[in-house]
Amino acid sequence: MKAVEVDNLTKRFGQFVAVDQVSLSVEQGEIFGFLGPNGAGKSTTIRILCGLLSPTSGRATVNGFDVAAQSEQVKQNIGYMSQKFSLYDDLAVEENIEFFGGIYGVPAAEREERKRYVMRMAGLEDKGGMPTRLLPGGWKQRLALGCAVLHRPPILFLDEPTSGVDPIARREFWDLIYQFSEAGQTVFVTTHYMEEAEYCHRLALMYRGKVIALGTPQELKRQAGLPSMEQVFVEMIEREEAGA
Amino acid sequence: MAPGEIFGLVGPDGAGKTTTLRLLANLLDASAGQALVAGYDVARHPDAVRDRIGYMAQRFGLYPDLTVEENMVFYADLFGIDRTERERLMPRLLEMTRMAPFMKRQAGRLSGGMKQKLALMCTLLHHPRILLLDEPTNGVDPVSRRDFWQILTGLVKDGLTVLVTTAYLDEAERCGRVGLLHNGRLIRCDTPEALKKGMEETCYEVVCEDQRRVRAALERVEGVMSVAPAGARLHMFLRPGASVGAVRERVPACAVREIVPSLEDVFIGLIRKESR
Numbered sequence: 001m002k003a004v005e006v007d008n009l010t011k012r013f014g015q016f017v018a019v020d021q022v023s024l025s026v027e028q029g030e031i032f033g034f035l036g037p038n039g040a041g042k043s044t045t046i047r048i049l050c051g052l053l054s055p056t057s058g059r060a061t062v063n064g065f066d067v068a069a070q071s072e073q074v075k076q077n078i079g080y081m082s083q084k085f086s087l088y089d090d091l092a093v094e095e096n097i098e099f100f101g102g103i104y105g106v107p108a109a110e111r112e113e114r115k116r117y118v119m120r121m122a123g124l125e126d127k128g129g130m131p132t133r134l135l136p137g138g139w140k141q142r143l144a145l146g147c148a149v150l151h152r153p154p155i156l157f158l159d160e161p162t163s164g165v166d167p168i169a170r171r172e173f174w175d176l177i178y179q180f181s182e183a184g185q186t187v188f189v190t191t192h193y194m195e196e197a198e199y200c201h202r203l204a205l206m207y208r209g210k211v212i213a214l215g216t217p218q219e220l221k222r223q224a225g226l227p228s229m230e231q232v233f234v235e236m237i238e239r240e241e242a243g244a
Numbered sequence: 245m246a247p248g249e250i251f252g253l254v255g256p257d258g259a260g261k262t263t264t265l266r267l268l269a270n271l272l273d274a275s276a277g278q279a280l281v282a283g284y285d286v287a288r289h290p291d292a293v294r295d296r297i298g299y300m301a302q303r304f305g306l307y308p309d310l311t312v313e314e315n316m317v318f319y320a321d322l323f324g325i326d327r328t329e330r331e332r333l334m335p336r337l338l339e340m341t342r343m344a345p346f347m348k349r350q351a352g353r354l355s356g357g358m359k360q361k362l363a364l365m366c367t368l369l370h371h372p373r374i375l376l377l378d379e380p381t382n383g384v385d386p387v388s389r390r391d392f393w394q395i396l397t398g399l400v401k402d403g404l405t406v407l408v409t410t411a412y413l414d415e416a417e418r419c420g421r422v423g424l425l426h427n428g429r430l431i432r433c434d435t436p437e438a439l440k441k442g443m444e445e446t447c448y449e450v451v452c453e454d455q456r457r458v459r460a461a462l463e464r465v466e467g468v469m470s471v472a473p474a475g476a477r478l479h480m481f482l483r484p485g486a487s488v489g490a491v492r493e494r495v496p497a498c499a500v501r502e503i504v505p506s507l508e509d510v511f512i513g514l515i516r517k518e519s520r
Contacts, residue, residue, distance in 0.1 A: 036385070037355065037357070037385040037387060037388065038355035038356035038357050038358075038383075038384065038385050038388065039355040039356075083383065135258075136257040136258035136262075137257060137302070137379075137382075138256070138257025138258070138411070139257050139258060160383055163382050163383040164257075164302075164379055164382040164383070164411050165257065165411060166255070166256040166257045166259075166411050167411070167412075167413055167508050167511055167512055168256060168512055168515055168516075169256070169257060170411075171472055171473075171512070174473070178456065192383065192384060192385045192386060192389070193386075193412070194386055194475075195474065195475040198473075198475040198476045199473060217476065218476075221476075228475060228476070229475070229476075230386055233386050233387070234386055234387055234390070237387050238387070
């Protein structure tokens with residue numbers, strides 16, 4: 001079974017086609033990078049895959065469950081970290097973790113251990129009582145990632161997890177992503193930083209709702225005859241814009 | 245900072261970058277010490293400072309239901325810019341940022357990169373001499389990010405001074421000088437070149453197929469201080485005086501060569517030392 005299977009997925013908002021006949025599949029344990037300019041349809045696709053938006057047409061399954069017909073089962077199998085924090089600003093750091101542990105159904109016997117794991121992972125061990133709104137942006141991101149993995153979901157959707165995170169924390173984020181992947185978790189991640197795109201097993205490049213390139217970083221660079229993903233991205237987008 | 249300089253303020257999350265900008269914009273009072281902006285004491289002459297700076301916060305207050313043009317007119321009014329001046333300035337700004345085609349679009353419907361361009365235009369309407377930009381390119385795609393920096397470079401050529409914070413060290417490479425903040429203290433302040441030359445360790449680039457495996461192997465070699473991925477390659481630091489021979493023996497299939505470290509390498513090395 002594929003972790004994620006997407007077949008001709010389309011989402012319209014009125015006249016606007018946000019996601020346009022997208023097809024792709026992601027293996028279990030794969031780190032799948034989702035690239036594209038702002039507004040290309042990446043977040044919309046992720047929201048559909050998380051069972052938060054229903055597709056206009058086409059089909060998608062996540063861990064074998066249909067995103068439209070079985071959205072509750074989908075939600076139990078995923079962790080989702082959105083661009084806008086899903087954290088409660090007026091709760092303390094620890095309270096946020098406890099809250100998410102509760103709604104994700106982490107068994108009571110494991111909650112304390114999982115909470116400690118998240119605090120350590122996020123480097124927030126001495127900040128448990130701090131109101132979340134007082135955390136600098138990068139630390140909030142780490143806490144949000146921690147809350148998304150509390151229940152050890154088989155599939156993780158991370159929407160720009162490293163935006164505004166400092167370089168050291170970013171490297172730690174990617175070490176964690178590799179650990180998740182090595183433990184068999186599937187990671188579906190969007191990023192605007194092409195250095196991070198190089199760390200993914202495979203990439204899809206989205207532009208105006210369509211997937212315009214799909215492959216390993218090596219394949220995409222070889223096809224374009226360019227040495228870095230940054231150059232591949234800029235060239236492909238400029239070519240599309242010149243053609244449009 | 246000298247007039248016409250582009251200065252990058254970098255540092256880990258929570259190091260004090262945003263607080264520093266807020267102090268310079270007089271949005272916070274300093275506990276001690278003094279800051280002069282355009283020659284004026286920030287605490288004693290807040291109005292003179294406000295007239296001369298353009299401050300773009302991380303979440304700049306654009307009105308999502310107003311169009312690009314309406315947002316600009318609103319900010320022009322706020323700054324007391326008369327109609328003639330506004331009508332002279334707006335087309336120039338829209339041309340510079342290539343935003344003219346989107347003039348009638350609601351701000352809420354702009355992409356992340358375009359929102360940042362609009363915020364920058366609003367910041368520039370009252371002819372500030374000094375720009376304070378707080379992480380202006382967070383969440384902005386590579387093409388828009390490059391555009392944004394081209395605009396900044398153009399502004400500096402016209403004589404503006406720019407103080408910018410960023411979490412992205414490839415952007416700091418474009419600055420004339422870079423200040424590194426850590427736990428509220430400025431631990432380094434120099435040109436990117438000088439910061440790189442100041443590293444005691446030697447930096448090597450390792451080109452290999454299986455990054456994770458090679459990295460783990462290298463971390464066990466005597467004299468290797470750190471190994472970290474840098475895009476498709478690895479960057480490795482050797483202790484001063486250590487020989488690269490042992491490394492080449494351990495990973496014979498990899499190409500290993502000495503390089504000038506990136507600013508990101510320097511940053512991470514310095515923070516690790518400070519934290520030890």
